[in-house]
Amino acid sequence: xxxxxxxxxxxxxxxxEGEEATLxxxxxAQGELGDIVFVELPxxxxxxxxxxxLTTIESVKSVSELYAPVxxxxxDVNTAxxxxxxxxxxxxEGEGWILKMKIAPDADVSGLMTAEQYExxxxx
Amino acid sequence: MIPxxxxxxxxxxxxxxxxxxxxxVDFFGWAMPMSYxxxxxxxxxxxxxxxxxxxxxxxxxxxxxxxxxxxVERLTTNRAESLKEGRVQxxxxxxxxxxxxxxxxxxxxxxxxxxxxxxxxxxxxxDWIRSNIxxxxxxxxxxxxxxxxxxxxxxxxxxxxxxxxxxxxxVGFYRAVRLDILGAKTLVSRTGYTGEDGFEIYCANELAPRxxxxxxxxxxxxxxxxxxxxxxxxxxxxxxxxxxxxxxDATRTPVEAGLSWVVKKDKGDFIGREAIxxxxxxxxxxxxxxxxxxxxxxxxxxxxxxxxxxxVGAVTSGTYSPSLEKGIGLGYVSVVAGDELExxxxxxxxxxxxxxxxxxxxxxxxxxx
Numbered sequence: 117x118x119x120x121x122x123x124x125x126x127x128x129x130x131x132x133e134g135e136e137a138t139l140x141x142x143x144x145a146q147g148e149l150g151d152i153v154f155v156e157l158p159x160x161x162x163x164x165x166x167x168x169x170l171t172t173i174e175s176v177k178s179v180s181e182l183y184a185p186v187x188x189x190x191x192d193v194n195t196a197x198x199x200x201x202x203x204x205x206x207x208x209e210g211e212g213w214i215l216k217m218k219i220a221p222d223a224d225v226s227g228l229m230t231a232e233q234y235e236x237x238x239x240x
Numbered sequence: 241m242i243p244x245x246x247x248x249x250x251x252x253x254x255x256x257x258x259x260x261x262x263x264x265v266d267f268f269g270w271a272m273p274m275s276y277x278x279x280x281x282x283x284x285x286x287x288x289x290x291x292x293x294x295x296x297x298x299x300x301x302x303x304x305x306x307x308x309x310x311x312v313e314r315l316t317t318n319r320a321e322s323l324k325e326g327r328v329q330x331x332x333x334x335x336x337x338x339x340x341x342x343x344x345x346x347x348x349x350x351x352x353x354x355x356x357x358x359x360x361x362x363x364x365x366x367d368w369i370r371s372n373i374x375x376x377x378x379x380x381x382x383x384x385x386x387x388x389x390x391x392x393x394x395x396x397x398x399x400x401x402x403x404x405x406x407x408x409x410x411v412g413f414y415r416a417v418r419l420d421i422l423g424a425k426t427l428v429s430r431t432g433y434t435g436e437d438g439f440e441i442y443c444a445n446e447l448a449p450r451x452x453x454x455x456x457x458x459x460x461x462x463x464x465x466x467x468x469x470x471x472x473x474x475x476x477x478x479x480x481x482x483x484x485x486x487x488x489d490a491t492r493t494p495v496e497a498g499l500s501w502v503v504k505k506d507k508g509d510f511i512g513r514e515a516i517x518x519x520x521x522x523x524x525x526x527x528x529x530x531x532x533x534x535x536x537x538x539x540x541x542x543x544x545x546x547x548x549x550x551x552v553g554a555v556t557s558g559t560y561s562p563s564l565e566k567g568i569g570l571g572y573v574s575v576v577a578g579d580e581l582e583x584x585x586x587x588x589x590x591x592x593x594x595x596x597x598x599x600x601x602x603x604x605x606x607x608x609x
Contacts, residue, residue, distance in 0.1 A: 150263070150470070151280040153560040154536050172586065174538040176279040176560045177470050205278075 123234030290393030299362030334512030392438035435603030480597020
């Protein structure tokens with residue numbers, strides 16, 4: 117886990133810088149999924165409401181979905197994951213980022229957790 | 241997300257798995273390792289050199305007595321009579337209606353037959369066998385005091401050879417021998433579920449951790465490592481081997497499951513014979529079919545299989561194949577569907593092509609047959 121990141125109950129991390137945010141899958145979640153073999157990236161420009169499915173991540177044994185933790189619009193996606201989805205296993209909270217988004221002005225980020233709170237959540 | 245293990249039953253190797261940091265899962269009540277280092281790395285290890293598996297959750301049922309052969313012949317579809325001492329046979333047990341009770345390995349040992357059954361079916365099989373044997377035959381369940389360690393991969397003989405005195409090259413495919421390992425008696429067969437050369441070692445509970453440790457030290461030169469059930473399932477599916485509960489069950493007969501090769505219709509009476517013969521004559525509407533994805537994705541159990549937009553079947557097993565770097569699977573598909581298929585995944589369809597298993601054709605087991 118990384119300081120300065122925010123975490124959701126559904127295992128996304130967010131790095132919020134002003135109205136922009138970078139979003140990815142938590143390191144804890146990549147460990148639970150195991151070898152990731154495909155990531156379906158969303159389209160740039162997609163408008164997100166909280167709870168919308170952002171991506172589907174396929175590992176050898178299971179499939180998992182990432183959800184939008186806050187409202188906003190997708191501004192960029194990490195196309196490197198198309199060629200090498202295993203980046204997510206190597207560095208989920210850095211090089212393995214999934215998308216960047218513009219957070220909606222009225223978005224509610226109060227439900228997100230700190231690294232410490234998320235760690236407690238995964239151990240609960 | 242993958243559930244954490246809450247299972248109550250533990251094999252004699254449980255402490256080894258936990259100490260090695262394995263991701264544990266509840267597999268039909270057993271706390272078993274899903275993976276250690278990662279499924280892809282573990283599959284590669286077995287395909288390239290060698291790995292060891294704890295499959296002690298499987299059941300060992302023994303039939304002995306003068307009528308043991310007659311019992312096995314009646315309970316299973318393959319020809320037990322042709323099985324010589326020290327030989328192993330893949331076979332199935334069927335219900336009267338031809339549905340499959342379980343797929344099993346039968347070992348012909350001195351004065352007894354041993355049936356190795358799926359962990360998920362052990363209790364059911366025991367009841368089924370008990371209610372279908374007669375005459376001078378005794379049924380024993382040896383599962384609780386028997387552990388099973390598999391060593392699989394092209395270097396299996398080199399590694400196991402370092403801890404036994406015997407000449408393993410003399411042990412042919414699907415043969416079983418008594419061997420001393422670390423001063424204790426074991427039963428070793430040249431069998432497996434991976435498509436690679438290898439052995440399965442049956443031993444007493446207290447010996448299993450020592451055999452495990454000895455194999456890990458003996459094979460360090462080849463990078464031997466423990467392999468979990470996740471890689472085991474992927475290895476077996478790359479070979480197109482059936483898994484009971486997914487690819488075969490009580491609702492499927494060997495005819496549509498592609499298992500007619502283990503049904504000897506002319507061997508005399510056995511449970512399910514009439515129904516299987518009738519099914520074979522009338523033909524089945526569906527057949528267990530292998531397919532490879534031609535687009536991105538991983539097929540999963542239960543997904544619909546389409547052809548030309550029409551539903552023609554459903555996936556029974558699917559995985560990502562690390563050896564082939566694509567999605568592969570098995571499913572029951574209408575016999576009138578062509579070779580061009582589609583797998584429906586979460587609202588989209590991915591093109592797939594019918595392929596006759598094995599999907600992976602370079603396994604070392606083919607050099608043994």
